[in-house]
Amino acid sequence: MYKATFYFFLLIISITNAQNIIEKDIETTVSDVTVFLDGAQIQRNKSVYLEKGIYNLKFTKLSPYIQEKSITLGAENGNLTILSINNQIGFEESGEKPSDLQKLELELKQLEKELTIEQTHLEIVHEDIAFLKENRNLNGKNEALSISNLKAASDFFNSELTALKLKEIERYNTITELNKEITVLRNRINEFSRTHDYNLSEILVKIENKTATEVKFTLNYLVKNASWYPSYDLKASEGNDFINITHKANVRQDTKIDWKDVNLKFSSSNPNISGTPPTLKTYYLDYNLPPPSYNDINEVSGVVYDENGTPLPGVNILIENTSIGTSTDFDGKYTLSIPNKSKRIVFSYIGYQTLYKEVNNNVINAHMQVDNQALDEVVVVGYGNKKIKNQLSGAVKGVEITDDQVVKTTPEVYSVRNTSINFHIDKPYSIASDNKNNTIEMTTNEIKSNFYYQSTPKLLEEVFLIAEINDWIKYDLLDGEANIFYENTYVGKTVLELNSQSDTLDISFGRDQNINIHRKRNKNLKSKKFLGSNVEELVGWTTTIKNNKNKPISLKLIDQIPVSNRKEIEVEVTKSSNGKINHQTGEVQWDLTIKPNKSEDIDLNYNITYPKNTAVYIE
Numbered sequence: 001m002y003k004a005t006f007y008f009f010l011l012i013i014s015i016t017n018a019q020n021i022i023e024k025d026i027e028t029t030v031s032d033v034t035v036f037l038d039g040a041q042i043q044r045n046k047s048v049y050l051e052k053g054i055y056n057l058k059f060t061k062l063s064p065y066i067q068e069k070s071i072t073l074g075a076e077n078g079n080l081t082i083l084s085i086n087n088q089i090g091f092e093e094s095g096e097k098p099s100d101l102q103k104l105e106l107e108l109k110q111l112e113k114e115l116t117i118e119q120t121h122l123e124i125v126h127e128d129i130a131f132l133k134e135n136r137n138l139n140g141k142n143e144a145l146s147i148s149n150l151k152a153a154s155d156f157f158n159s160e161l162t163a164l165k166l167k168e169i170e171r172y173n174t175i176t177e178l179n180k181e182i183t184v185l186r187n188r189i190n191e192f193s194r195t196h197d198y199n200l201s202e203i204l205v206k207i208e209n210k211t212a213t214e215v216k217f218t219l220n221y222l223v224k225n226a227s228w229y230p231s232y233d234l235k236a237s238e239g240n241d242f243i244n245i246t247h248k249a250n251v252r253q254d255t256k257i258d259w260k261d262v263n264l265k266f267s268s269s270n271p272n273i274s275g276t277p278p279t280l281k282t283y284y285l286d287y288n289l290p291p292p293s294y295n296d297i298n299e300v301s302g303v304v305y306d307e308n309g310t311p312l313p314g315v316n317i318l319i320e321n322t323s324i325g326t327s328t329d330f331d332g333k334y335t336l337s338i339p340n341k342s343k344r345i346v347f348s349y350i351g352y353q354t355l356y357k358e359v360n361n362n363v364i365n366a367h368m369q370v371d372n373q374a375l376d377e378v379v380v381v382g383y384g385n386k387k388i389k390n391q392l393s394g395a396v397k398g399v400e401i402t403d404d405q406v407v408k409t410t411p412e413v414y415s416v417r418n419t420s421i422n423f424h425i426d427k428p429y430s431i432a433s434d435n436k437n438n439t440i441e442m443t444t445n446e447i448k449s450n451f452y453y454q455s456t457p458k459l460l461e462e463v464f465l466i467a468e469i470n471d472w473i474k475y476d477l478l479d480g481e482a483n484i485f486y487e488n489t490y491v492g493k494t495v496l497e498l499n500s501q502s503d504t505l506d507i508s509f510g511r512d513q514n515i516n517i518h519r520k521r522n523k524n525l526k527s528k529k530f531l532g533s534n535v536e537e538l539v540g541w542t543t544t545i546k547n548n549k550n551k552p553i554s555l556k557l558i559d560q561i562p563v564s565n566r567k568e569i570e571v572e573v574t575k576s577s578n579g580k581i582n583h584q585t586g587e588v589q590w591d592l593t594i595k596p597n598k599s600e601d602i603d604l605n606y607n608i609t610y611p612k613n614t615a616v617y618i619e
């Protein structure tokens with residue numbers, strides 16, 4: 001009896017100790033932020049004294065846009081065992097949801113319940129219709145069906161089917177109306193969440209602490225609703241072989257948490273005309289094949305609207321699969337330079353569905369739709385019991401968990417092309433959660449350059465000033481728009497495209513109006529004659545360059561001849577003014593030096609021979 005009483009007493013003590021879980025709220029501060037092209041990684045720190053025991057730690061006042069699988073928790077000086085990690089939505093003031101939000105959610109639940117009932121009724125109607133159709137053959141195996149019975153059966157079938165079809169229409173109409181009401185209500189809940197700063201997140205961590213000590217916690221996680229894109233200021237002047245490149249980050253965030261004095265890092269993961277020179281397409285010659293058309297789009301502009309047709313300021317706009325981007329102004333307007341061969345533009349905005357638009361016009365307007373996917377109130381991530389000395393960790397890509405440390409396997413950075421580059425800002429920086437654009441200067445470089453001029457008059461009778469940079473890879477540049485300044489004057493925009501494997505980078509500094517260029521057809525060489533079973537056409541082009549500057553210029557002139565796809569179609573160059581001909585692509589290039597205040601004519605003549613009674617389009 002004594003032994004049984006003793007064991008019962010021990011059991012009571014054990015149960016009491018097991019239930020003695022210490023609740024502790026921890027309010028951390030943001031210390032480090034790494035902003036990606038889409039999203040950001042947040043690091044928070046806090047030192048807390050913990051006695052020995054089991055704790056429910058609640059890290060409070062966090063962004064509601066945490067990606068739960070990215071949560072990691074480091075702990076220095078502690079001997080801890082992780083039991084569980086949860087992420088949930090919390091509320092700053094009372095710990096409860098506001099009554100207005102609770103009312104909206106109750107209405108939503110009621111509508112969703114009614115929708116489920118209507119969908120069930122509709123399924124029953126569909127089953128009744130299917131049953132009726134399966135049993136409409138009333139002709140028995142051993143009994144002939146009389147005309148009167150057939151008529152009665154037909155009337156019954158038609159009457160029942162009509163009634164069921166009408167019920168089906170009624171259920172469909174009701175479901176449609178309920179879906180509309182649910183959509184409106186979800187939009188209101190979304191808007192409520194977006195405009196109220198108390199809708200914050202909490203991370204709940206259950207641990208067992210084996211030694212009383214002061215523990216320094218480091219909390220890391222990824223958040224949505226933050227982004228950046230690079231841009232540049234390019235400055236050059238006449239007679240100076242150096243260009244000044246200022247690399248800037250355009251960052252915005254609306255994570256519901258201000259970043260105050262944080263260590264900031266960025267990771268890559270004419271005002272109205274483009275300063276980007278055009279490029280030629282190969283001119284193939286074949287039957288019924290017209291010359292290439294040129295409708296390349298170098299710049300687009302437009303207005304971005306919300307679902308009600310109201311212009312949206314601050315929408316993030318990127319060329320798909322690049323870091324080239326911009327954002328809408330206060331009136332929802334934007335202008336974006338387009339690199340060659342770009343296919344789609346991506347529009348993203350907090351609380352709205354991401355929108356993709358094909359680059360098929362110089363004017364692209366966009367209508368954003370509200371994202372109806374509500375935030376989950378409680379998100380539980382499965383972890384299991386794992387003993388660690390210095391780290392508590394959730395599951396996150398790019399992180400391996402060991403008994404002693406968290407080893408980062410994602411590359412830290414530096415200058416690897418087509419992967420990622422990190423830019424560290426030297427001093428602490430503050431960025432408010434207001435979705436406004438903040439422009440931060442990252443690096444400035446004086447770079448030695450070789451300047452020359454380039455023109456493709458077949459496409460555009462303009463001359464572009466080009467800066468040629470060697471060993472550009474070492475400057476950690478990314479794709480992006482660039483503002484061009486020449487002689488301290490803003491002359492327009494261009495695009496830095498850095499997907500080339502070449503060690504040389506060409507940057508356009510826009511058009512030079514002091515050099516005139518004109519390409520025209522030589523009428524004296526325009527002729528067609530018949531030679532037996534063939535036709536021969538003579539084509540001649542003359543390009544005139546006038547240098548109005550008081551110094552000589554180096555000019556790269558580009559034109560083309562057609563390329564035959566058939567052996568019976570022949571192209572013979574009769575005059576090229578010493579141009580270099582690429583017979584695979586048909587491109588002809590001249591490297592010219594034009595003296596001050598002088599003109600020079602460049603001729604390109606060729607004969608095209610093809611069979612009679614065939615259609616060959618010649619420009």
